Amino acid sequence: MDFGLSRLPLSFLISVALLAACLALRIADPEPVARLRLSVFDSYLRASPREANPAFPVRIVAIDESSLARIGQWPWPRSKLATLVSKLVSAGAASITFDMVFAEPDRLSPEELLRSLMDDAGQATAVAELGRLSSNDARLAAAIENAPVILGVAGNASASNKIEPYPGAVSYAGDDPLLFVHAFAGGVENLPSLTKAARGIGAVNWLPSSDQVVRRIPLLVSIGGSLYPSLALEAFRVGTKQSTIFIKSSGGSGVDALGQKTGIESVRVGDTVLPSDGRGELWLKFAPSDPKRTISALSIIDGTVNADDIKSRHIIIGATATGLLDLRATPLEPAVPGVEIHAQALEQMLSGQHLVRPAYATGAEIAFLLVIGVLVAWLIERSGALRAAIAGLTSIAFIIALSWFAYSNGGLLFDPVYPSLSVALLYFGVSLTSYVKSEIARSEIRSAFSHYVAAPLIEELAKNRDKLKLGGETREVTLLFADVRGFSKISEGMRAEELIRFVNRLFTPLTDVILANRGTIDKFMGDAVMAFWNAPLLDSEHSANACRTALAMLDALVSLNASLKAESEAAGLPFSPVRMGIGLNTGECVVGNVGSPQRFDYSVLGDVVNVAARFEEATKTFGARIVAGERTAAEASQFAFLELGSVTPRGKGRAENVFALVGDETYAASDDFLNVRRAHVAFLAARQSGDAVRTEEALAACMRIAPEDMLTFYRTIATEKVRPEALNG
DSSP states (O other): OOOSGGGSOHHHHHHHHHHHHHHHHHHHOOHHHHHHHHHHHHHHHHHSOOOOOTTOSEEEEEEOHHHHHHHOSSSOOHHHHHHHHHHHHHTTOSEEEESSOOOSOOTTSHHHHHHHHTTOGGGHHHHHHHHTSOOHHHHHHHHHTTSOEEEEEEEESOTTOOOOOOOSEEEEESSOGGGTSEEESEEEOOOHHHHHHOSEEEEOOOOOOTTSBOOEEESEEEETTEEEEBHHHHHHHHHTTOOEEEEEETTSTTOOOTTOOOOEEEEEETTEEEEOOTTSEEEOOOOOOOGGGEEEHHHHHTTOSOGGGTTTOEEEEEEOOGGGOOEEBOSSOSOEEHHHHHHHHHHHHHHTOOBBOOTTHHHHHHHHHHHHHHHHHHHHHHHOHHHHHHHHHHHHHHHHHHHHHHHHHHOBOOOOHHHHHHHHHHHHHHHHHHHHHHHHHHHHHHHHHTTTSOHHHHHHHHHOGGGSSSEEEEEEEEEEEEEEETHHHHHTTOOHHHHHHHHHHHHHHHHHHHHHTTOEEEEEETTEEEEEESSSSOOTTHHHHHHHHHHHHHHHHHHHHHHHHHHHHHHTOOOOOOEEEEEEEEEEEEEEEEEOSSSEEEEEESHHHHHHHHHHHHHHHHOOSEEEEHHHHHHTTTSEEEEEEEEOOTTOSSOEEEEEEEEOHHHHTSHHHHHHHHHHHHHHHHHHHTOHHHHHHHHHHHHHHOOHHHHHHHHHHHTTOOOGGGGGO
């Protein structure tokens, strides 16, 4: 059945498909998409972390290296922890939280030691003394009784480890929070005497992202079917002298979830409302770690601590020593003690500087993606890729700026990256369709002209069809003429097909060299080739590229001669090496399409072309394989040039210096060439002076060190065969 899809533009169908794929991927929210979103939030936090209160209302009492060195290895006797609690209470701590669980009796308690000594008759006196001592656990329970102490409880996956329900008061409005929070089948709790004495009990569990970075903490968890507050939340409740935790869930007063169970919206303690995601988690807005936040446990036990550092502050006791291995990763730090996670969470609750991922954030991001995606697709189809790109980039910049503004001013977390990447993907996908359509049109031009003009010109014509007309422009170009010497002798005895094969074999590597160096081949003329640079494509180094090509053509000829010689010797035939003369000239020409509207070629016209051809002929006269005009030599001065003399080309009224190109930039900078050039300059000066003896000596000096390209020149000079005026004929 045809629903009219065949009449819809291809770009529209592709844009719909891409947009649907992007929306489906965002709704599914696989791990890579979620991790990308989290990485953006991490970057925001690193750019603008929470500003810690310089008074540090929360202090970490650290079980650190110095404490372990003086007091002994961990775990310490609980009598020592009782002393620690008593001194903190005396100093006026607002709350004292243990980031640990005392699940077993203290092994260093007198009754435990008594049990280990009962069978040793030699220890009777010690046994009697121990029997009169009170338990370390009892001493700790006595210390924390009636003190604002919070102990930890840990949820785990073992259903056999059932624990007592949370002893505090929790109330909720709306759906039961147990439906949404992270659940643990069982848990590990403190000794009953300690639990009974404590003012509060909180879960120590932390739930990192898949990359093991802590970005959120659960405000509430379910352990064995009982709802427990987190350690930080319980510390906040006890420290602010509140009795009840209030939870607002979907379906509760003021929470419109349209009948859907969307989860927990907020947690309130007293007048403080803590924002929550649907699972009862609090996004942490970390502040940078600061040593002022930490107090060594040793300084409290030995009495050296400043009591003002304790008074009215919330204290969390935990391990920071590296050997105790309680380290966590956060967006700001690769490794911090786990106790600092609880401390930072409590600081955040006290400061009110929260991060919130609103319940409507995902819907807003999807709506933005849908609206902007449709706009970009429509603009590409109606107004072209440029306007669509401007609209897309503007919208991407807008959402990034809006996302940052929401974070920096309201602590709201909106993902700018996935919508932006999706819009970019949509743009490139639809643009690719337009590009393919354009390429189909261009391929028709390439197919029509590929047998007649150079590849760069084909590309120019494909990009700008207006160039498919007669006319030209004046432009500086560098011309190259190359002609095979003694071609008639080489071709004698060859059949037609052999001759074509030979010519093709000769010109294939030469063509590759020209094109590899940005040249345009004008035409092949029997055993000669003409090429030029700086048209149709601009080339700021056209003279240098032409010189580089001429030298590479001679190198290619060496390889060809080696192959031909080996083939001739194998066939028992005489071998005649292929030689070539090359002329180079630079100047202004008319470049463009020449011919008739029915048939035209892209070519160059002007005196520079004729002079370049004369320079190629001059290679026979001077005995140099590459002869260049003075403008070419000046613009490619980094190459190795030697002056040959002054000539007046036919049709010109001004003499022009000509030069032999004998090497590339590396050779030009070598000591060998510097010596050759000095000797050559001395020879020219001697010849100009008319001193025959001096000229002969200078010539002999040149021939001793001259490169092969110049030997013929010097030999022809020696036999007085060089006639510059030959160029005038």
